Amino acid sequence: MSRQPWWALCGLLGAGALVAWWLPRGGFDWQPTLAGAQPWRWWTPAFVHWSPMHLGANLLGLALVALLGAAAGCRGRASAAWLLAWPLTHGALLLQPALRHYGGLSGVLHAGVAVAALQLLQHAKGPRRLVGLLLLAGLLVKVLHESPWQGPLRLVTGWDIPIAPLAHATGAAAGVLCGWLLNRR
Numbered sequence: 001m002s003r004q005p006w007w008a009l010c011g012l013l014g015a016g017a018l019v020a021w022w023l024p025r026g027g028f029d030w031q032p033t034l035a036g037a038q039p040w041r042w043w044t045p046a047f048v049h050w051s052p053m054h055l056g057a058n059l060l061g062l063a064l065v066a067l068l069g070a071a072a073g074c075r076g077r078a079s080a081a082w083l084l085a086w087p088l089t090h091g092a093l094l095l096q097p098a099l100r101h102y103g104g105l106s107g108v109l110h111a112g113v114a115v116a117a118l119q120l121l122q123h124a125k126g127p128r129r130l131v132g133l134l135l136l137a138g139l140l141v142k143v144l145h146e147s148p149w150q151g152p153l154r155l156v157t158g159w160d161i162p163i164a165p166l167a168h169a170t171g172a173a174a175g176v177l178c179g180w181l182l183n184r185r
Contacts, residue, residue: 114175
């Protein structure tokens, strides 16, 4: 079976981020006050990046998630799960109304890692299944370490922008939910 849907989704995310770099960010980033009236904002924040470092890091992360998904055997159902998790990742940011603007691939990338980990956990055997379990455990530890309940933004040493830990948490949760629902045997 082909891994084309996974690669196509990765290509869409990467191309969208590169194109959006040259567009005004205000029409595409997550803004909770506009989420109901402008439904595209449930999708487009993934394309918005605030600095060259932010864009570069997320494109590198996207390449790694692309390879992880291919190695995990992510195909149609896993790709559909990741696609469904994409707007849920951003919509769940309504839980933090103080987060007035958000942009970046990182939340959606966390969803992709969760889907790939579940793919391994649900469909692999032996050591590959253990890899899926360890990936999910690592994702949980990372999200908890970032303390998404402590406010909308966090300054992190080495980054030239503040991060939004809730986006990582909502991405991971959306990926687990959608991966579990759509990727079962």
